[in-house]
Amino acid sequence: MKSKIRIEKLDGALHIRYRWMVLSLMPLMVVFTSVCIGMPAYLMYLGQPIMPEYGIWGQRVLYFVMGFCLYFTLVFFFNRSDIHINSEELTIRHLPFPWIKGNKRLPVSEIHDLAVKRKVTKSREGTHEKFYLIAKLQNGETFELLSIPNQSQEETKLLEETLDEFVLDIRKNEA
Known part of the structure; x- marks a missing residue:
């Protein structure tokens, strides 16, 4: 199965692209x-x-x-979500069509942690996993950045590890 998540590190920034299309x-x-x-x-x-x-x-x-x-x-x-994180700002854009949740910007200084959370729901059809990319802010709030349905746990774990590593690099460079 082709991955719907693409992660790239370029010029001190992290780019994450998530394609929405569900082939099934x-x-x-x-x-x-x-x-x-x-x-x-x-x-x-x-x-x-x-x-x-x-x-x-x-x-x-x-x-x-x-x-x-x-x-x-x-x-x-056709839509995708592009997440761009650099030392100053985290930006989320939904392209090419606008989406209900809208585009978001967060200063990196307000972000305490980035994580991927797993939610399991059970129904008559079986058990379904959905992953959420969340930001924990300095003031204690949690902010959902992206929902990631129908994705393997290994890929979401890789996403979480990459985010943690990138946030640690930013913190080290600030200090």
Whole structure:
């Protein structure tokens, strides 16, 4: 399985790139995208109003919902999170489409520790692991930087070790 996390150290900075695409959901995403784009296009081509019994507002709500669903499908197809850490600042950007949690910036001086936390949930389908990249701030708050579902524990452990090593290097250079 190809890793969704890429870690690079360049010019005294740490770059982490996390791709959001979940390959196991790819067939569902293709069908969903086709329906979201194809159905309104086909109905407009035919000149048929969608849901005429609900009037113009019913059509507008339907188009809004389909656009919303298409947006989320495209986000999970193409988006990635880029984390850049240097001696001054930690920056998180979600590209190419904007995301709900938004882009974030934290001064490194406010960060006490960076860690990867594991959360296990159980359901009828089985046990699922999800990892979270968190920052513990100097004032005692914890700040979720990134959620990492469907990732191996070895890769997240490597991510945590790399982050710890980088933060220690920054602390040594400050002293």
